[in-house]
Amino acid sequence: MLRFAEASKPVEFDPPLLLAPMAGVTDRDFRLLIRRIGGVGVVTMEFISSRALVGGHRAVTDLMHFSEEERPLAIQIYGSDVETMAEAAEIVEELGADICDINMGCPANKVLKGCAGAALMGDLRLAERMIIAVKKRLTIPLTVKFRIGLDETRRNYLELGKVCEASGVSAVAMHGRTAKQMFSGKADWSAIARLKETLAVPVIGNGDIREPEDALRMMAETGCDGVMVARAATKNPWIFRQTEALMSGGEVPMPTIGDRRDLILSHFRMVARRESSRFALHKLRKFTGWYTHGLPHGRKLRQRINSLADVPTFLAAVEEFFEELLERERAA
Ligand SMILES: Cc1cc2nc3c(=O)[nH]c(=O)nc-3n(C[C@H](O)[C@H](O)[C@H](O)COP(=O)(O)O)c2cc1C
Incomplete structure (x- = not known):
């Protein structure tokens, strides 16, 4: 059980596993899908510009x-202007x-140039003013997500962590890479351990959880209070349920081909219902790439869908692909 206290409306959740914010990915459909599979404590919306x-x-x-079914839900905001961020936080609560989360880790140039995201790690006084101003407007827990620092020479995560704690945040989440690294190299879990040793508020570790076993290893190696997963959830949306099972000493449930088909099709139908056709196709292609990763003949489907021009044909191709896989499985 993990508790985000330091707020008049504290939040408790179990297991201590969080779906990370991912722009263009953790939209309502994907969050619902993850929530319905189960094993996730908190789901997070993709980042939202405060402006x-x-x-x-x-x-x-x-x-x-978002829907009630998704709760507890965190909304992450980003920006560089203190008053705009405070107003945005108020809207998030309304x-x-x-949970309201501030993004201090985004390394994208577009965000950095506006002095938001990870750029705030280069100006801890601004970061502090922002956290204090945002915190004042909230009764729900405030969390901050950041990286190790801007680059190897500026690894100031401990300072930022202390600023967060002194300003009354309920928890911090850290991705164990510098902004300059983007996604290259390996996440430095020893930094997560050091942050945990330094702070009294809960520390959520993030970076390079690929398998359920990694989440347990991160908790054991760093002492972190919770684990946040991003990319692995796109290839394996069952990862939270599998991790939860592992944590409670149970068998890790493995999805069958039939489970995969049902999940993919129900996700795709949600997307098709909501999005315009062009946008839906773009999204479906992206998710098909992830979902069929490692599946036999997955590449054939990935190649085929590039030439499909409308959503119904796309859905039919996915259905046909899984029918063939199931047929082969039955015949084997
Ligand atoms: C497609 C994509 C979009 C992301 N969008 C956000 C975002 O909106 N806010 C944020 O704080 N981090 C974002 N991240 C970073 C992730 O939340 C996470 O910190 C990072 O991917 C490391 O975790 P992982 O190794 O489990 O993927 C994004 C990552 C990816 C791959």
């Missing part, structure tokens, strides 16, 4: 719908999120 949120931009407010 667009405060400005009431339609594209952003449309993105922010919308009914359970």
Whole structure:
């Protein structure tokens, strides 16, 4: 059980496993899918620009719908202007999120140039003012997600962690890479261990969880209070349920081909219902790439779908692919 205290509306969840925010991925459909499979403590929305949120931009407010079934849900905001971030946090709470998270780890140039995301690690005084101002507007827990630092010469995560704790955040999450590394190299779990030793608030470890066993290993090696998973959940949406089973000493459930087919098709039908055809196709192609990773003949399907021009044909091709796989399985 993990508790985000330090708020008048604390949040408790079990298991201590979190779906990381991923822009373009952790939308409502994907969060619901993960929640329905189970084993996840908190799901997080893709990051939201505080400026667009405060400005009431339609594209952003449309993105922010969620359902009761997803709770507890964290909404992550980013920005560089303290007052805009505070206003955005207030909206996040009004919308009914359970947790508000500030992004201080995004290494994308577009975000860094606006002095948001990981750039805030280069200006801890601004980061501190922002956290304090945001915290003042919230009764739900505030968390901050960051990286080790901007680059190898500026690994100031301990300082930022202390700033977060002194400013009343409920927990911090750290991806064990510098912003400069983006996704290269290996996540440095020893830094997560050091952060955990330094802080009293819960520390969520993040970076390079590929298999359920990795989550247990991260907890054992770093002492972190919770584990956040991003990329592995796109290839294996069962990873949370599998990790939960492993944590409680049970057998790791392995999805069958039939389970995979059902999951993919139900996800794709959700996408097709909600998105315009062009956008849906783009999304379906992206997810098919992930979901069929490691499946026999997956590459054949991935090649085939590139030439399919509409959603019904796409769904039929996916169905046919799985029918063939199941047929082969039955025949074997
Ligand atoms: C496609 C993609 C989108 C991401 N979007 C966000 C985001 O919106 N906010 C954020 O804090 N991190 C974002 N991240 C970083 C992840 O949350 C996570 O910190 C990182 O991928 C390391 O975890 P992993 O090794 O489990 O993937 C994103 C990562 C990916 C791959």
